[in-house]
Amino acid sequence: MILETERLTLRPWKDEDAEGLFEYAKDPDVGPAAGWMPHKNVKESLSVIRNVLDGPQCYAICLKGTDAPIGSIELILNGGYAETDAYDACELGYWIAKPFWGQGLVPEAARELMRYGFNELGMSVIWCAAFGGNTKSMRVQEKIGFTFVKKVEGLKIEGIGKTVDLYVTKISKEEFMGTICGADCTNCGMKAACKGCIKTCGKPFGGTCVAAEYIKAGGKKAYEEFKEMLRQEINELLKSMDIPEALALYELAGSYVNLGYELPSGETVKFLNDKNIYLGCQIEVPDWELCCGVVADASFILVVRYGINGSDPELICYKKR
Numbered sequence: 113m114i115l116e117t118e119r120l121t122l123r124p125w126k127d128e129d130a131e132g133l134f135e136y137a138k139d140p141d142v143g144p145a146a147g148w149m150p151h152k153n154v155k156e157s158l159s160v161i162r163n164v165l166d167g168p169q170c171y172a173i174c175l176k177g178t179d180a181p182i183g184s185i186e187l188i189l190n191g192g193y194a195e196t197d198a199y200d201a202c203e204l205g206y207w208i209a210k211p212f213w214g215q216g217l218v219p220e221a222a223r224e225l226m227r228y229g230f231n232e233l234g235m236s237v238i239w240c241a242a243f244g245g246n247t248k249s250m251r252v253q254e255k256i257g258f259t260f261v262k263k264v265e266g267l268k269i270e271g272i273g274k275t276v277d278l279y280v281t282k283i284s285k286e287e288f289m290g291t292i293c294g295a296d297c298t299n300c301g302m303k304a305a306c307k308g309c310i311k312t313c314g315k316p317f318g319g320t321c322v323a324a325e326y327i328k329a330g331g332k333k334a335y336e337e338f339k340e341m342l343r344q345e346i347n348e349l350l351k352s353m354d355i356p357e358a359l360a361l362y363e364l365a366g367s368y369v370n371l372g373y374e375l376p377s378g379e380t381v382k383f384l385n386d387k388n389i390y391l392g393c394q395i396e397v398p399d400w401e402l403c404c405g406v407v408a409d410a411s412f413i414l415v416v417r418y419g420i421n422g423s424d425p426e427l428i429c430y431k432k433r
């Protein structure tokens with residue numbers, strides 16, 4: 113896997129990097145702060161590339177347009193400490209060569225790797241740590257949103273033969289994304305109008321969000337359980353109408369799904385609230401030229417049929433829950 117940021121390329125380490133790695137890793141100001149001794153020769157650097165920097169999510173940090181590593185960054189899966197020994201938790205580790213300190217390169221690389229970890233690897237939480245006195249690393253963690261969890265006193269670090277205090281920090285997917293449900297809103301077409309989910313306590317457009325309400329009341333597990341229960345109820349209803357089942361429900365902004373239905377009098381009525389966030393999905397129905405859509409929340413289920421871009425909508429069923 114190769115990851116890109118504005119100034120950096122993150123790519124796996126390779127044997128040919130040994131000489132370049134040695135140049136930076138022999139510096140006594142770099143390794144010990146991260147728990148390893150300065151490298152003694154190129155042979156040792158090669159061995160480190162093969163046996164330490166070989167994790168599935170370990171990347172050489174290269175300036176864009178060059179292929180020369182200037183540091184390393186890794187999501188250490190199922191390792192480090194007890195808290196990271198879970199399928200959806202890992203530890204962020206990093207170092208960068210002295211000539212590149214103070215340029216914001218580690219935060220830049222870390223944000224991209226964290227985005228990848230949360231979005232693609234399914235992480236719920238990422239942990240990090242710094243030795244007492246390593247203010248540079250602590251500042252990096254603060255800058256990228258990690259918050260202090262605990263201090264582990266008198267920890268023996270075999271690699272450097274020293275006893276240190278360890279400051280442990282963490283960040284959750286929700287904190288990283290800035291959303292209550294952990295949704296990645298980066299590419300949402302409504303981003304400009306959105307006032308931010310956490311900032312508005314789950315009311316980014318002023319109305320209520322079914323996801324935010326459930327998560328605030330009972331946590332993510334309760335929300336997932338509700339969503340699954342609702343999906344099954346929707347599928348019972350769809351089955352009675354010979355419509356294929358809904359495979360998943362998604363959070364949908366009211367303004368996208370609040371269609372206007374024309375009454376025989378010519379008047380148009382709407383049943384939803386543009387400011388709310390609902391659950392729903394679109395379903396392909398064989399032999400139908402129109403699309404089938406479902407919208408629901410804790411109080412109702414709506415099944416509709418419509419043309420391209422929601423044109424000529426027809427209400428098929430409204431069920432109060």
Ligand code: SF4
Pocket residue numbers: 291292293294295297309310314315316321322323324363389
């Ligand atoms: S769906 Fe609800 S909880 Fe999730 S980001 Fe949007 S407003 Fe926030």
